[in-house]
Amino acid sequence: MNRKRQLKSTGFIIGSASVFVCFFVLFFSVSQKNRTFAQMNKDYQSSDTYQEESLLDRARFVTKRDGEATIVVLGSSVTFGKGATLEQPVWGELLENELNQTDGVKATVINRGYSGYSTADLISKNKIEAVIQDKPDIILFELCLINNNRYPQNDIGQTKADIQLIMNAFKEQLPDTLIILQTANPTHYDQVVLEQGKVAYDQYNDEIAEYVRTNQWPFIDTYHLMLNEMEEQHLSAEAVLSDAVHPNGDGYYVWFELLRDRLAVPVKMLH
Template identity: 35%
Template sequence: MNLLDFIKSIIIVWLAGISPDMNNSSGCTNPDYFLAHRTACRQISPVVKTLEYEAAQNKALSISTMGSSVTGGMGASQKEKIWGNQLVAALKKQPGLSGLQFSNGGINGFSTQNMIDHQIPDRIIRQKPTIVLFETCLLNDYLQNIPIETTNKNIETIVNQLTQGLPESRIVLLSPNPRRHGEVKNKAGLTYEDYIQGTKAFIEQNGWEYIDIYKEMNETLAKNKINLDEVLSDATHPNDEGYDIWANIVIEYFLKGPKPDNE
């Protein structure tokens, strides 16, 4: 923010009768200001703040997830263990969020191409959620031998559809989890990690909000000396312990925002 923008933000907050937070000169700590400046404020504000500020306007609050079977919860022993359900249960404990609604749009076997072919973004748009969590379906793009260029193009198409259809919603992308034998190349000559790293670079290049579940889960496993096999129910799907790790990553992101690069 340049000096002129800083002065403007202070004047706006002052005119609203609010004491500006000098650690947040944009005024994003004020719900009215936040709602009027969503794009800028989201860069520095945790996702829970979006929900809290929308709640302050007496708006209906909801989260919709979309993605593959690891979003749907395959491998979990019960629906309460699915990462999306755990996230919403944690958020409902926050002030003003007890009425938060949730729709799980994970579909077994779906790739990014399947998402487009079956018009899943349109389905999400009709739900009018406050928050959209888009898990990028890379497990199936890898298995279906989709070229990485096509995967990135599909992600861009999906994000553009969501942002155009839901201009006031906050859209967060997530990678899927680590899988066994991800180092094996598919018929497109790509490893699973090629998809993870290639899409991450593309997403960050476009400035879209992103949670790197793959990286965070691997770091958690290494820190706690846990073997990947211990948190998977098969080659690709987390078990309850795996979904617990996934859920904790997303919950922390929602409540605290992204970690600094040096962590």
């Protein structure tokens, strides 16, 4: 009986020691990884590259640090991809394909576009919290102005407050995440006042774009860039839209090309 107790006690000691060794190895490994992670961040943030950082620079750095960059595209149905095709997919998927063909970059794009959503909907339906839970390295935030402008039209002052609240949440919860804001595509309603006493879509874009620039947030004014591109290429709205609002495959590709042209532009120059 004593022999059994002795063996049991020895087994317990050996088992405990094994657990302790495993815990120590795991703790050391995690600690070492955290130190390496912190040092890489410190080195990058003191580098010349960081001073002129672009979206591509950030994606390349995170790939080197973590093995992969996580990018969230956030917005409305024109981020989700309504009107896109398998042959010519939405701009977020095109972006992922482009980045994964770029030397030194491996990226995954998470699509958090929601049909019919305004900025108020993103907040009230906890979609901002969902993005925070993704812990992305980069966020491309399409500002939902198509829906904020329509049926019913959200007050522009409230839209500004929504954007500020969202940006505050991101900066507090994701302080190391690169966030770039975007307007969306032109529609058939650009100069149509949809409700008495309200403003048209182009006016809405103008005022929100000015607000974003005043806050000095990295910004791609897709709306005006697409209008300019359509004029240069002699493209009508019908040529780039699948209906009155949503781009078709060609429209999403024009959007993506404008984004691609700015991947290597320093974010402080995006305005």
